[in-house]
Amino acid sequence: MSASQLPLALAQRHHNRQLFADRYLDETLPRSTAWLALVDEAAPVLARVREIFAAFTPSSNEAQTERDLVRPVLEALGHSFEVQVALRTPKGTKKPDYRFYRDTAALNANKSKTLTDADLKGAFAVGDAKYWERKLYVSTPGDDEELSRVPADQIAFYMRHSGTPWGILTNGRRWRLYHKDEESTKYKYGEV
Numbered sequence: 261m262s263a264s265q266l267p268l269a270l271a272q273r274h275h276n277r278q279l280f281a282d283r284y285l286d287e288t289l290p291r292s293t294a295w296l297a298l299v300d301e302a303a304p305v306l307a308r309v310r311e312i313f314a315a316f317t318p319s320s321n322e323a324q325t326e327r328d329l330v331r332p333v334l335e336a337l338g339h340s341f342e343v344q345v346a347l348r349t350p351k352g353t354k355k356p357d358y359r360f361y362r363d364t365a366a367l368n369a370n371k372s373k374t375l376t377d378a379d380l381k382g383a384f385a386v387g388d389a390k391y392w393e394r395k396l397y398v399s400t401p402g403d404d405e406e407l408s409r410v411p412a413d414q415i416a417f418y419m420r421h422s423g424t425p426w427g428i429l430t431n432g433r434r435w436r437l438y439h440k441d442e443e444s445t446k447y448k449y450g451e452v
Contacts, residue, residue: 275451279439285450308336318392318432326357329432330389334358340367341387346374349421356418358387358428375422385426386418394431397446412446 276282289295316329334341345359353374361367366382390396390411399409415427419440427438429449436449 277451278448279437279450305336305338309333312336316432320391322389322391322394325391325432326389329392330430334387340364342367342371345386347386347418347422348374349417351417354418354421356386356422357389358385359383359422359424360385360387360426360428383422383424385424385428386415386422387428387430388415388418390429390431392432396429396431396434396436410446412449416446 419427
């Protein structure tokens with residue numbers, strides 16, 4: 261494991277920025293029957309995610325980070341997703357890195373379509389991935405496209421125009437979950 265990587269521990273703390281109640285995350289959820297019932301099922305998945313992180317060599321190349329880390333983690337977690345999806349917006353057709361579906365049937369029903377929030381069926385989240393350790397809340401010198409300057413703004417834009425309630429943003433090291441109904445969406449998130 262590279263010195264710049266985070267260890268992935270079962271008890272690793274979250275960083276909650278007002279998306280959820282801290283008491284719920286820290287006390288209520290870990291003691292709930294539903295959560296405890298998933299411990300055995302989650303163990304092999306977490307072991308697989310640890311293997312993926314251990315094999316990953318950090319890169320400032322976004323496509324490599326996606327291929328070698330982000331997609332394998334999403335697959336290990338069991339997500340059904342489509343990549344580089346076309347999304348019609350007031351700023352033209354944009355392509356979020358991921359659109360997450362509840363199941364494979366919903367994914368297949370929307371596959372390769374240019375969608376708007378009016379005709380999106382079965383999707384629950386959009387996602388975007390950046391290169392390893394890319395700052396998620398500031399622009400980076402050299403960003404050309406207006407929309408990509410601040411990743412937190414970008415995921416808020418995608419959520420607003422995709423009609424999905426959730427957004428996932430990652431730079432490989434940090435994984436953030438956003439919800440569209442939060443005022444100041446880009447400032448309220450849960451992060452691991």
